[in-house]
Amino acid sequence: MKNAVTAPMTMIQALRSAMDVMLERDNNVVVFGQDVGYFGGVFRCTDGLQAKYGRSRVFDAPISEGGIVGTAVGMAAYGLRPVVEIQFADYFYPASDQIVSEAARLRYRSAGEFTASMVIRMPCGGGIYGGQTHSQSPEAMFTHVCGLRTVMPSNPYDAKGLLIASIENDDPVIFLEPKRLYNGPFDGHHDQPVVPWSKHPMGEVPEGYYTVPLDKASVFRPGTELTVITYGTMVFVSEAAAKETGIDCEIIDLRTLWPLDLDTIVASVKKTGRCVVVHEATRTSGFGAELAALVQEHCFYELEAPIERVTGWDTPYPHAQEWAYFPGPDRVGAAFKRAMEA
Amino acid sequence: MSQSKPLTLHVPEPTGRPGCKTDFTYLQLSDAGKVRRPPIDVLPSETADIASSLIRVLDDEGNAVGPWAEEVDSELLRFGMRTMMKTRIFDARMVIAQRQKKMSFYMTSLGEEAIGTAHSLALVDGDMCFPTYRQQSLLFAREAPMVEMICQLLSNEADPLKGRQLPVMYSVRRLGFFTISGNLATQFVQAVGWAMASAIKGDTKIASAWIGDGATAESDFNTALTFAHVYQAPVILNVVNNQWAISSFQGLAGGESVTFAARGVGSGIAALRVDGNDFLAVHAASKWAAERARNNLGPTLIEWVTYRAGPHSTSDDPGKYRPTDDWSYFPLGDPIARLRKHLTLLGLWSDEEHEATTKELEAEIIAAQKEAESSGTLANGRIPSAASMFEDVYKEMPEHLRQQRQQLGV
Numbered sequence: 106m107k108n109a110v111t112a113p114m115t116m117i118q119a120l121r122s123a124m125d126v127m128l129e130r131d132n133n134v135v136v137f138g139q140d141v142g143y144f145g146g147v148f149r150c151t152d153g154l155q156a157k158y159g160r161s162r163v164f165d166a167p168i169s170e171g172g173i174v175g176t177a178v179g180m181a182a183y184g185l186r187p188v189v190e191i192q193f194a195d196y197f198y199p200a201s202d203q204i205v206s207e208a209a210r211l212r213y214r215s216a217g218e219f220t221a222s223m224v225i226r227m228p229c230g231g232g233i234y235g236g237q238t239h240s241q242s243p244e245a246m247f248t249h250v251c252g253l254r255t256v257m258p259s260n261p262y263d264a265k266g267l268l269i270a271s272i273e274n275d276d277p278v279i280f281l282e283p284k285r286l287y288n289g290p291f292d293g294h295h296d297q298p299v300v301p302w303s304k305h306p307m308g309e310v311p312e313g314y315y316t317v318p319l320d321k322a323s324v325f326r327p328g329t330e331l332t333v334i335t336y337g338t339m340v341f342v343s344e345a346a347a348k349e350t351g352i353d354c355e356i357i358d359l360r361t362l363w364p365l366d367l368d369t370i371v372a373s374v375k376k377t378g379r380c381v382v383v384h385e386a387t388r389t390s391g392f393g394a395e396l397a398a399l400v401q402e403h404c405f406y407e408l409e410a411p412i413e414r415v416t417g418w419d420t421p422y423p424h425a426q427e428w429a430y431f432p433g434p435d436r437v438g439a440a441f442k443r444a445m446e447a
Numbered sequence: 448m449s450q451s452k453p454l455t456l457h458v459p460e461p462t463g464r465p466g467c468k469t470d471f472t473y474l475q476l477s478d479a480g481k482v483r484r485p486p487i488d489v490l491p492s493e494t495a496d497i498a499s500s501l502i503r504v505l506d507d508e509g510n511a512v513g514p515w516a517e518e519v520d521s522e523l524l525r526f527g528m529r530t531m532m533k534t535r536i537f538d539a540r541m542v543i544a545q546r547q548k549k550m551s552f553y554m555t556s557l558g559e560e561a562i563g564t565a566h567s568l569a570l571v572d573g574d575m576c577f578p579t580y581r582q583q584s585l586l587f588a589r590e591a592p593m594v595e596m597i598c599q600l601l602s603n604e605a606d607p608l609k610g611r612q613l614p615v616m617y618s619v620r621r622l623g624f625f626t627i628s629g630n631l632a633t634q635f636v637q638a639v640g641w642a643m644a645s646a647i648k649g650d651t652k653i654a655s656a657w658i659g660d661g662a663t664a665e666s667d668f669n670t671a672l673t674f675a676h677v678y679q680a681p682v683i684l685n686v687v688n689n690q691w692a693i694s695s696f697q698g699l700a701g702g703e704s705v706t707f708a709a710r711g712v713g714s715g716i717a718a719l720r721v722d723g724n725d726f727l728a729v730h731a732a733s734k735w736a737a738e739r740a741r742n743n744l745g746p747t748l749i750e751w752v753t754y755r756a757g758p759h760s761t762s763d764d765p766g767k768y769r770p771t772d773d774w775s776y777f778p779l780g781d782p783i784a785r786l787r788k789h790l791t792l793l794g795l796w797s798d799e800e801h802e803a804t805t806k807e808l809e810a811e812i813i814a815a816q817k818e819a820e821s822s823g824t825l826a827n828g829r830i831p832s833a834a835s836m837f838e839d840v841y842k843e844m845p846e847h848l849r850q851q852r853q854q855l856g857v
Contacts, residue, residue, distance in 0.1 A: 135647060161647050167677055172636055172670035179577075179640025179654070182625065185647065199666070206630040207637065213839045215618040215626035216608045220842070252840050275842040320845070364845035 109311035113303045116287045119261035119310045120150045120226075123268035124188060126314050128158050131186060134272060136163045138173055138190030138226075147192060148228060148287060170200035174225060178207050181221040181277075188272055194229035194281060195238040201246075208277040209252030221277045224268070229257070230283040230338050230385050231422055232291060232431050240422040242337070242386035247279040248363040248395065254319060255362040257281040259340040260290070260307035263360055266317030274319060283337040291338055292345035293433035322366035324373070328355035331444055332373040334396050335383040336362060339432065343383050346438035352445055362392060370396075371403045378409035379444045383437055388416040410447030413440040459698030463770045471778050473698075474752065475499060475706060479506040479725075480513020487739040491717045498708035498718040501752060504727035509788030515731040521795050523568055527588075527726055528790060529804055531560035531783050534584045536808045537593065538757075540816065541600060545761045549824045550600045552614045556581045558756030558774060561726045561782030562687060564588045566655065569733035570623070576655045577625045577638035579662070580615050581687070589622040593812060597819035602830055605822035609838075610831040632658055632665035635684070639675045642682035642740070653681040653740040661692020663707055664700045672714040672748070681740035683733070684711065684748040687723065689755035694768040711748025723753030724782040727789070752779065833857045 114122060127134045136151060142165035145152030155163040166173050170191055177187035191197045197204070208221040231240030247255040254276050258264035264282070271278040285291050289301040302308030325340050330353040333343045340358045347354035355373050359365055374380045380400050382393040393414040400412055415432045423430055463469025477500040485494060504516045538555035545553040556563070563584030567576070576585050586596065598605040600614040608618060618626035625634060625641075638656030645652045658668060663686060675682050686707045690697045711718030717739065721732045729751065736747035754777040758765050765771070774781075790796030823829020834857040837848045844852075 135644075167673050169670050169673060171666055172674045175633065175636030175667060175670060176640030176643055176674055178633075179637035179642075180644040180647075182637065183575075183641045183644035183648075185644045202630055202667075203633060203636070206628060207633050210628075211626065212842070214608065214612050214616070214628070215620070216611065217839050218618050218620040219626050254841075364841075364847060367846065 109313060109315065111309045111311050113308050114261045114265070114310040115289070115302045115308065116258070116261045116264045116282070117148055117150050119265040120268055120282065121152060121154065122310065122312065123265040123272070124151065124154060125157070127188070127269055127272045128154065128162060130314065133185045134162070134188060135180065135185055136188045137166045139166055139168055139192050141165060141190050146190065148284065150226070151190070170196055170198070171203055174200040174203040174208065177223050177225075178203055178211065178221050181223045182211070182219045186222050186272060188224045188226065191225060191227045193239050194227035194243050195241045197225075197227055197243065204247075204253070205250050209250045212276075213252060220275060222275045224271045224278045224280050226280045226282060228284040229281040230285050231427070232285040232293070232295070232338060234424060234427055235422070236424040237421045242384065242417070244281055244362055245386060245390060245392045248392050252277065254278045254364065255281065256319060256360065257283065257337045257362060258360060259283065259286060259337055259358050260305070261302050261310050262307045263317050263323070265310055266315050267319065267360060269314065270316040270319050273316070281337070285338045290341045293342040293431065294345065295428055317360065319361045320364060320366055322360055322369040323358045324355060324369065325358040326354060326356040328353040328377070330354065330377055331379040331381060331441055332357065332370070332377045333381050333383060333441075334359065334370060334400070336360065337385065339383040339385060339437075342432065342434050342437055345434040346441055349434055350438040350441050352441045354441065367399060367403070370400065374400050374404040375407045378407050380404070380408070381413040381415060381440050381444050383415045383432060385417050385432065387419050388414060389419050391416055410444045413444050415440045459696065459703045461696035461698065461769065463773060465766060465768065465770060467770060469770055469773050469776060471776065474778060475501065476778060477501040477503060479503040480516070482513070482515070484514035484735070487735060487742065488744050489717055491712060491715050491745075494717045494719065495709070495712045498712045498720055498750075499706050501720050501722055502728050502732055503722040503725050504731060505725045505785050505789055509785070509792045511727050511789065515728055517727070517731050519727065519730060521793070524786070524790060525795055527564050527568060527730070528783070528786050528796060529808070530564045530584065530587045531726070531786065532804060533808050534560045534564065534587045535783065536805065537583070537587070537812050540812050542761060544600070544816065548826050549820070550614050551825055552761055553600065554580050554615050554760045555757040556583055558781065559687060559689060559723065559753050560584050561729050561786070562685075562723045562751045562753060565726045565729035566685065566733040569730055569737050570653070570655060573623065573652045574655060575623045575625060575638070575641055575652065576657065577634035577641070578627060578657045579634070579659055580627055581659070582657050583615070586617065586619060586622065586624055589624070591619055591622055591624070593815035594819045597816055598822055601819060601824045603819065603823035603825070604829050604831060605819070606831060609835045611836070631662040632667035635671040636667045636674065639671045639680045639682050642675070642680035643678050646678070646681055651741060653683065653737060655683045655685065657685045657687065659692060660686065660688040660690065660697040660702060660707060661695060661700045663710070672710065672716060675746040676715045679743070679745040681743065682746045683736040683740060684716065684746055686748065686750045687753060688750050689753050691755045691759070691769070693759045693763060706750055708748060708750035716746050716748045718748040718750070720750045720752065722779055723751030724779040724785060726782060726786040754779065
């Protein structure tokens, strides 16, 4: 977006701006969810939107995830483009049936007669002392579902561009927002002061309409020695680990988890010969397993070392042991070193 | 009361099991013409008495009586009669085709033909029904092409759903018939959302949601009622109480000593409880609810009291869990026989016409089946291409699906 008027925005403001832009551009866009209307969302992501667009476009919903997603599917079948919010990704489970059995399969089972052009926004991820039900990263629950697109931004610029692209997309999109990144980037150094987005170049966001394509990863940090495949908060943790270990990592921010940008991944691993996958979610059958399998399948002859996965432990997300659980820069850096030594 | 005896778990049981007779006195029945007809702007709380009685128009002699008896166009009645007959004959024919292994599966709606038929005739073009797998009468009332329906059942080369869906899971958008899902109750909430969308856009269309007695136990039933009430969505919430959910008696779904209509009142939704085998009552109640919704007066829940006369599906044997002759004792009888009596009384129908219509419909269905089979059957392998299996997962086929299609060599 060259020459566009930009403004410093947090991820919260960028997401709100995306919804504002799309509410303005398309009369079929409606925004609803728990505490989303008058109050403007528990994270302020929809602040002011109801006042601007009215209660029939932006409204509060009963505490019923199945109802929020189910009514959105019906609205999408009518022809609206609902953008609904599940307050925490940890609470999407009651809507599983509507997401997996309905939204994801509407187009397929009706041979295109009915479609579910809708976005389900969910704040996700840990690192905030959220405990078991305010910290989960359930992306693998969605990437396994055929018919869904799963997206996770890591910065305000991408957050706005990806959300606009998701709202415009004709497939159902699960839009996961790392709430740890809402106000500023976070590299895992919880003992150091948090820098706000206003001090980060990616906090400079165009005020108007623009998109970030859904099926393209970004090379967050170019490098030659090691490919890091990651997304969300772990992008910044990986960046810190690269700096601290001195390893010249190529950090790939997937942005769209599925369907993903395989070309960027494969080109990078073929170049570096080494690969570390990093995510907050638990390890077993996590999305990292799919990433590792894809890299192994497509880059077998170029790989110089086993693919490493640095992830959350296979436990529920604990409260007191937050920093022993969260894959911080030390743990990520150790994996980088192992991959280089192999 | 300080004395504690050991607690006991209550597990509802039907009165009739194989070899004995069902005691149908559990049905809260009313005589024809006895239940009042409230104005369409009635307060939901003021429908409590109606939700625990039964709206009926046709009496045992076939007369239309009481406040719900309306002047109904005679052509509509004759069309309704023919549509119910068509539904029943079609069902019977498809069961034969299933037994002949031409199709893998089928579900009849024997005994429930009046509900979808008369309801559909109370709606207008543009309204959207969110059916279950047992509302094929909605399609017949909307004159859906039978060949197309049978092609879906056969999963053949002309199947509009390209062989992706189990038989009877139709999708006919142009006729206001939403894509059927195997997951129970999901459509009940979606209907409310569709109705909310119509209201958001300032449209005049309404939604009609369908669910069975058993599926009311699913969470989406409760969710739909809450959302319909909260947003006053223009939707008719139809609960078809056919007394059975596969082998489970409606008491096990929560119907013991309470009606499903009462759930509506409890949720702040105007509710009616209606004789589902009384074509005239179904039509009048549906019109009332549609008018209420269209006038922005809010949702209506209607419990249709009927009986699932046939097996749950072609994979089911009801003789294992209920009396084989149960339907013959069901107090509300057979919807086709009851309308036939009424029409005959009015001079709008005769035995000769009934006979002739039966023959005509049988011939029409056989011809449609023949035409559909000319595009193949699941049995003879003339099915949609394997390549089409990868289409419509997303709007555009993503790279990984393109590769998987290539791996299959198609």
